[in-house]
Amino acid sequence: MAESVCIVAEYRDGNFRKVSFEIASEGRRIADALGLKLYGIALGSGVSSVAPRLGHYGVDKIFVVDNPALEHYNAEAYAPIIAEIIKKANAGVVLLPASMNGKDLAARLAARLEAGLAQDSTEIAISNGKIRAKRPLFGGKCLGWYEWTEGSLVMISCRPNVMSCLAPDESKQAEVVLADVEVPSPKSQVVGVEMDTSGKVELTEADIIVSGGRGMKAAENFVILEELAKVLGAAVGASRAAVDAGWRPHSDQVGQTGKVVTPNLYIAVGISGAIQHLAGMGSSKYIVAVNKDPDAPIFSKADYGIVEDLFKFIPVFTEEVKKYKSTC
Template identity: 65%
Template sequence: MGNCVCVITEFRGGNFRRVSAEAASEGRRIADVLGCSLCAVAIGSGTGAKAADLGAYGVDKVYAADDPSLEYYIAETYVPVIAEIVKKCDPSVVILPASVDGKDLGARLAARLDASLAQDCIQVSCEGGAIKAKRPIFAGKTLAWCQWEAGSLPIISCRPNVMECLVPMPDKKAEVEKVAVALPAPRAKVIGLELDTSGKVELTEAGVIVSGGRGMKGPENFAILEELARTLGGAVGASRSAVDAGWRPHSDQIGQTGKVVNPNLYIAAGISGAIQHLAGMGSSKFVVAINKDPDAPIFSKADLGVVEDLFNFIPALTEEVKKMKSTC
């Protein structure tokens, strides 16, 4: 058994992403069960100034690799640095976000450390000192438990917006140990970055998502979903059929070949519910389905089903939400 639980954070734009708080919170819960400390890896450009803030989510010690060459995720530079820190920590388990970067990093890290990897997990537990993790398989139709043998190192990536964040303790600061970074020039480098300046909520971190499918009948009709999403403080998503039709960009696609989301509220408008789409939103905490077809498969995943013309229902719902907000 190792000396600690280790979490790997994500640092972008001068701040730790929400998925870092989720990973740290889950790590704290496991560390408390194991009776050990919680350490974190903070890698990027500018992490040194912010590393101590991870103490707010229960981190005891942070290994901060702060270097301009680490501003963007490049496997060739990130993996060797993180691998050396993990070896130094000698953890019982490594937890990281199942983001785009996190999934790539987790696989490479497991190969380098000869560790066992479970990706996109929705629950982590510890029973009798054994680490277990639950993850969806077969497009979300089945849930599988993974358990590690004694002596093996589990690396677990946790699905964003699933693990509950601890109530932050802003006054609690973590111990910070700065890690020297000495790497040869990478063969690949980031030469440009296109940032979304629209101010839209990122789908994978949104608490509310309003999605549209083929039933929207055209790109112009997504305006009513955008209005509802703005009113609820959420984001707009789309099914693959809507994206393939050219109605929405691929960045809005939710499903097996798009993004996997886990909002508190998922509203599916005009989406029939193909298994590939259900795989991307099936773990949403509350699902509202709106469809004229009472036999649409989406209703099998819905907590609340509305058999109605969405072009009548969505505007009416938006107005009711606005009225409620105006009285609060």
């Protein structure tokens, strides 16, 4: 009989990534429905100081491994440690972020623990004590529901920005336990990470994204999207065509071979809406498309469509948003 639901938090640069609080909130809901405890697992260098924050989102107990050797995610080191803690916690359900690292870790943990894994899930349902997870398939062309056989370990990685987050309750404290596990010496080490220093909003965590495609015609034209993004407090994304043309860095690419994003608002500008692009942004809450071609496939996915030359529309729209914001 399982004792707990475990969530594996993602820690970077002195804090947890937002998706960690989303999976903690989802974990709380599942633990309550199944009558289990909710445990958190957090690895990193300096992670103990922020670990109690997970308690604000309903985590009962947090197993922490705070070690300088774990400063950067390393599958060889992280997977055995987390697998051991999951076993000790007698978990029946494990939730992880479906981030780049989270998906890598989830696959390794599932293999080690012989768990059934639903990657990049967008919804978790519980009925009669049974868990089901929904995930997009074939680049978002259809959705599949997954169930687990009786008694098997349920492992789910959750798409960022999809599961709703509880309002943090700072009066709630979690018990922090320094996990008694050996930190293995991996054969390969991450010696450094070069971060984007532009101060841009991270695409996968952005609430609003303004993305440009081949219709932008040149790298310098992205300045009009940067301007709109600044006014909206948005991140700027791009289609692969814009990235392949060298107009934007690959870190901005949205889609099947780029990032999967789920903002509240996605504004696609001069993007046709190829299936590989839709795979990355199709589950955004609201989609607005700006395209001069009324037959562009993006319009079939969009909630609002503007059939217009983007170079006419975007500057006017930006000015209107500025005016509107100044009255708020």
